[in-house]
Amino acid sequence: MTSLSLTEVVASLRGLPALPAVAMELLASMDDDDVDIDALARKIAQDQALTASTLRLANSSFYGMAGQVTTVGDAIAILGFRSVRGVATTAALAGAFRQPAHGSFHFITFWRHSLATALCARELASHLALNTEHAYTVGLLHDIGRLVLATRFQDDFERVLAHRARDDCTLLAAEREVLQLDHAQIGSALAEHWRFPPAMQLAVAEHHQPQTGAGHQLSWVILVADAIAHALDLAGDEDDLVPSLPGSAWEQLGLDERAIDAAMRATEAQFEGARLMLEAA
Secondary structure: OOOOOHHHHHHHHOOOOOOOHHHHHHHHHHHOOOOOHHHHHHHHHOOHHHHHHHHHHHOOHHHOOOOOOOOHHHHHHHHOHHHHHHHHHHHHHHHOOOOOOOOOOOHHHHHHHHHHHHHHHHHHHHHOOOOHHHHHHHHHHOOHHHHHHHHHOHHHHHHHHHHHHHHOOOHHHHHHHHHOOOHHHHHHHHHHHOOOOHHHHHHHHOOOOOOOOHHHHHHHHHHHHHHHHHHHOOOOOOOOOOOOOOOHHHHHHOOOHHHHHHHHHHHHHHHHHHOHHHHHO
């Protein structure tokens, strides 16, 4: 059985389009407590694709403003900057990949799970005084390496999917068995290629096997959020399996059952509204 080398994958990343400059600024702004919202709004407005996605979301029936929102500034006033930044970032990330004409990988299912993980990660982070926007964004792209496999190494990924179906195992286990590497390694390489903040690169890299210590808490948040998202089954994947969590996960987060339950309920409550971001993107 032929494996796939990380060197080969990294080389393929050079062929990916760069993220729009405004998307990079939106990501960088998550570290800035004094972000100039008006300046970023103007930059979003200069990108036609991101503007269109933002306005589609703001004018959706969910917000009851159909046809009334015509500028990015209006959208921020209605949705809040956090939501606008989220949809613009989602649109930029989703726009870097296109679903192949053939294959078994379902993009909508993928993004639904990613969005559920992002929402849950943000809720968990709020209980831990972590950067909630970092948590949301890493949750959104924690499995981005899987998109690289599905779009740029389609035959290899089809072998992974076949192995999962045959052995009734998780996709992670199938990747490691078939390819001798996994999507977390690939995602970390992509995050580095796109020059994401170091804390986000690390959390993508180790979201299945976090290290202990204060600098790794975001990784534990994503690990738990990913498991909760699978358990809630918001992606609607018939073949989904809930990954097991190490007992140390709860100890690392230091959250009680009440906080975990609150995060789960908040994730479910927010999901349908947030799902519109996928349609807008």
